[in-house]
Amino acid sequence: METENKEIQAPERRKRIFSGVQPSGTITLGNYIGAIRNWVNLQEEYDCAFAMMDMHSITVRQTPAELRKRTLELLALYIACGIDPEKCILFIQSHNSAHAELAWVLNCYTYMGELQRMTQFKDKSARHADNINAGLFTYPVLMAADILLYQADCVPVGKDQMQHIEICRDIANRFNALYGNVFTIPEGLLVKSGAKIMSLQEPTKKMSKSDPNPKGFISMMDDFNVIAKKIKSAVTDSEGIIEYRPEDDSKAGINNLLSIMAVMTDSNPEKVAEGFEGQGYGAFKSAVAEAVVEGIRPIREEYDRIIKDKAYLQDIYRNGAEQAHRIADRTLKKVYKKVGFVVE
Ligand code: ATP
Numbered sequence: 001m002e003t004e005n006k007e008i009q010a011p012e013r014r015k016r017i018f019s020g021v022q023p024s025g026t027i028t029l030g031n032y033i034g035a036i037r038n039w040v041n042l043q044e045e046y047d048c049a050f051a052m053m054d055m056h057s058i059t060v061r062q063t064p065a066e067l068r069k070r071t072l073e074l075l076a077l078y079i080a081c082g083i084d085p086e087k088c089i090l091f092i093q094s095h096n097s098a099h100a101e102l103a104w105v106l107n108c109y110t111y112m113g114e115l116q117r118m119t120q121f122k123d124k125s126a127r128h129a130d131n132i133n134a135g136l137f138t139y140p141v142l143m144a145a146d147i148l149l150y151q152a153d154c155v156p157v158g159k160d161q162m163q164h165i166e167i168c169r170d171i172a173n174r175f176n177a178l179y180g181n182v183f184t185i186p187e188g189l190l191v192k193s194g195a196k197i198m199s200l201q202e203p204t205k206k207m208s209k210s211d212p213n214p215k216g217f218i219s220m221m222d223d224f225n226v227i228a229k230k231i232k233s234a235v236t237d238s239e240g241i242i243e244y245r246p247e248d249d250s251k252a253g254i255n256n257l258l259s260i261m262a263v264m265t266d267s268n269p270e271k272v273a274e275g276f277e278g279q280g281y282g283a284f285k286s287a288v289a290e291a292v293v294e295g296i297r298p299i300r301e302e303y304d305r306i307i308k309d310k311a312y313l314q315d316i317y318r319n320g321a322e323q324a325h326r327i328a329d330r331t332l333k334k335v336y337k338k339v340g341f342v343v344e
């Protein structure tokens with residue numbers, strides 16, 4: 001009988017997603033396209049938790065008042081981009097002590113050699129030669145703890161983070177091989193297009209919010225005129241042909257603008273290029289600028305409204321921390337038992 005069948009079938013666990021952004025600067029168009037925008041679609045199908053990764057951001061020196069402010073701004077931006085706090089767990093990483101606790105345990109299951117190979121560590125230690133701290137080195141271990149605590153099946157990130165997902169899987173597999181099935185092995189989830197938006201000034205490098213040259217990135221908080229100006233002065237080439245050639249580094253600037261335009265107009269880079277055949281870079285750049293501004297405008301209007309409501313934001317992150325703790329504590333307890341700690 002139908003009703004009986006329904007009772008017998010175990011309810012399938014919805015797949016879980018975890019991701020986050022560091023409040024280390026104002027969020028760029030790269031963060032939006034490569035990460036946050038993608039999360040919005042996923043929240044319908046998955047159980048999602050998204051955090052503001054404040055603990056990661058102190059691996060590079062921050063001004064305390066700025067960090068505090070930017071953490072709340074990031075939460076407001078998540079919501080303004082379409083992340084629904086009723087559907088997802090939204091919290092501040094440092095509000096859940098389980099992250100630091102699991103990271104310590106995992107540090108003891110991660111090799112120096114593995115961490116030495118991380119390109120982000122190499123890049124960031126070159127950029128901050130005066131502050132190559134141990135936190136910067138073990139950054140991927142804290143990131144592994146973030147993901148594994150929630151038994152996440154998928155982690156939607158930009159391409160630059162895939163190496164960190166790989167090491168997370170290695171650590172989890174190593175731990176599981178020793179102690180049984182403790183952790184779900186997560187998979188990285190890349191967007192089809194826009195997984196790596198490049199700097200507008202050095203289009204062979206990724207657009208980064210901590211780029212010392214603000215002309216290289218578009219901040220989601222930039223004035224609309226500034227956004228247009230930055231796009232119009234983006235570095236391109238002297239060939240004068242609007243064509244998508246992803247393997248050709250000399251076309252990196254045009255490829256990047258085509259990718260941006262494609263995402264903002266729900267198209268693909270090849271199609272966008274066809275639409276501009278025979279036209280000059282000037283006209284093309286103006287169209288890209290308009291698409292970006294029009295894409296960001298509604299987000300900014302929402303953001304301006306939300307950021308004023310501090311009580312609403314506080315409610316969300318407090319409630320989020322409570323829910324996050326509940327899931328994470330279960331995993332942490334299991335881990336503590338497995339490694340031989342006395343668990344009350
Ligand atoms: P920082 O410069 O401080 O390292 P960042 O701009 O690289 O910061 P993160 O906080 O490290 O940003 O990244 C947040 C998310 O945005 C990650 O999923 C990351 O992969 C994605 N992301 C960052 N930059 C880009 C980019 N240029 N294109 C696509 N995705 C990106």
Ligand code: LTN
Nearest residue numbers: 018019020021022053056143146
């Ligand atoms: N390292 C990530 C931010 C981050 C993250 C995570 C992303 C920290 N912990 C866990 C996904 C899952 C970055 O984007 N730089």
